[in-house]
Amino acid sequence: MHSKENRPPLSEVVQSIKKSLSDVPELVHSWRFLAGVVYALEQYYQITDHYPTTKIADEKEYIRETVDVLAHILAKECQNRNWTRGFYYNAAVMRLDACYERIFKAYLGNFNNEEESKCPSCGKNTIDGPRLYKKIRDDISSLFSEKKYEESNFGKIRKEVNSLKHYEGRTDLTEREQPELLHRALSELVAFIRNQKVTEELYGRFSGKGIVVGRKKSYE
Numbered sequence: 001m002h003s004k005e006n007r008p009p010l011s012e013v014v015q016s017i018k019k020s021l022s023d024v025p026e027l028v029h030s031w032r033f034l035a036g037v038v039y040a041l042e043q044y045y046q047i048t049d050h051y052p053t054t055k056i057a058d059e060k061e062y063i064r065e066t067v068d069v070l071a072h073i074l075a076k077e078c079q080n081r082n083w084t085r086g087f088y089y090n091a092a093v094m095r096l097d098a099c100y101e102r103i104f105k106a107y108l109g110n111f112n113n114e115e116e117s118k119c120p121s122c123g124k125n126t127i128d129g130p131r132l133y134k135k136i137r138d139d140i141s142s143l144f145s146e147k148k149y150e151e152s153n154f155g156k157i158r159k160e161v162n163s164l165k166h167y168e169g170r171t172d173l174t175e176r177e178q179p180e181l182l183h184r185a186l187s188e189l190v191a192f193i194r195n196q197k198v199t200e201e202l203y204g205r206f207s208g209k210g211i212v213v214g215r216k217k218s219y220e
Contacts, residue, residue: 026206040092153185
């Protein structure tokens with residue numbers, strides 16, 4: 001884990017997001033989401049400096065801790081620091097996964113309309129990390145040195161997020177709270193949005209067309 005002394009500063013990331021907001025304000029909601037990653041990571045760092053990650057040997061301790069957390073929520077008091085640290089980390093990693101997808105698709109433009117992005121059984125658009133990463137890397141490989149999706153920062157972030165979303169138990173300690181990965185992936189995505197080709201593409205696609213808002217979807 002990054003020590004406080006050698007931890008990369010987040011100030012450069014913030015400045016890059018501000019520049020992207022100035023260049024393509026139409027994507028303000030994506031930039032706000034990305035700012036949320038930075039905020040959550042900074043909060044995580046602040047708590048970790050005083051309450052580092054520790055392995056809870058007795059699983060029943062999670063029960064006692066959760067009871068404590070719920071009591072503090074009802075009392076509107078400061079939360080259990082171990083739980084709060086994990087909360088901010090999870091918030092950062094899940095937002096970062098969403099930002100990868102949002103910004104990649106904004107850059108690719110017509111990805112959602114291609115037949116190959118549809119599920120062969122139901123015909124609906126699918127969210128396919130490997131295919132999305134391949135399309136980005138085919139277009140601008142200089143920013144993404146790792147050829148294999150599974151070994152890429154995006155792939156590793158999505159794997160961690162999927163373990164949070166789809167597994168009913170706790171995540172193995174070897175696959176959670178990886179701030180070095182989180183910071184590396186964040187820096188990679190910011191380098192992508194500040195790339196001149198990417199900036200020009202986003203500007204050309206969205207400039208003057210109003211703030212981009214979410215699509216209304218029907219749920220079955």
